[in-house]
Amino acid sequence: MRSRKSTGIDEAIIRLVTDLNDRLVIVEGKRDIAALEKVGVRTHVLTLDKLERMEEIPDWEAVILTDFDPAGEIKQRKAESILIGKGVKIDAGLRERFRRIFGIRTIEDLPHVFEKLTQ
Numbered sequence: 001m002r003s004r005k006s007t008g009i010d011e012a013i014i015r016l017v018t019d020l021n022d023r024l025v026i027v028e029g030k031r032d033i034a035a036l037e038k039v040g041v042r043t044h045v046l047t048l049d050k051l052e053r054m055e056e057i058p059d060w061e062a063v064i065l066t067d068f069d070p071a072g073e074i075k076q077r078k079a080e081s082i083l084i085g086k087g088v089k090i091d092a093g094l095r096e097r098f099r100r101i102f103g104i105r106t107i108e109d110l111p112h113v114f115e116k117l118t119q
Helices: 004-021 030-038 048-053 070-085 092-102 107-117
Strands: 024-027 045-047 062-064
Touching: 004 092, 004 107, 024 030, 024 048, 030 045, 030 107, 045 048, 048 070, 062 070, 062 092, 092 107
Parallel strands: 024 045, 024 062
Antiparallel strands: none
């Protein structure tokens, strides 16, 4: 039988994936896109490189899911600058919720941690 605590984690994860699916998601690379797809994120996910080349960006709220390490934080600020420059609103709270729930350093680690949390 599942504990009340694990059910709460499951609900938080479902809510988080649902919230991600309602936004434009910016990641560092293709492996990050694959990791998000493995856990059910089926929204518009763009790499930072693609974001830099885009002339127009969908008028959606965005969340930046770069890695939670020093290099990822630099890329996060770069993506933030591009998005702000194009008038796109950023949901920084969702990034923090993601980090807090999964406790990962890299987005590529997500499927492994997701599986452990949802067992």
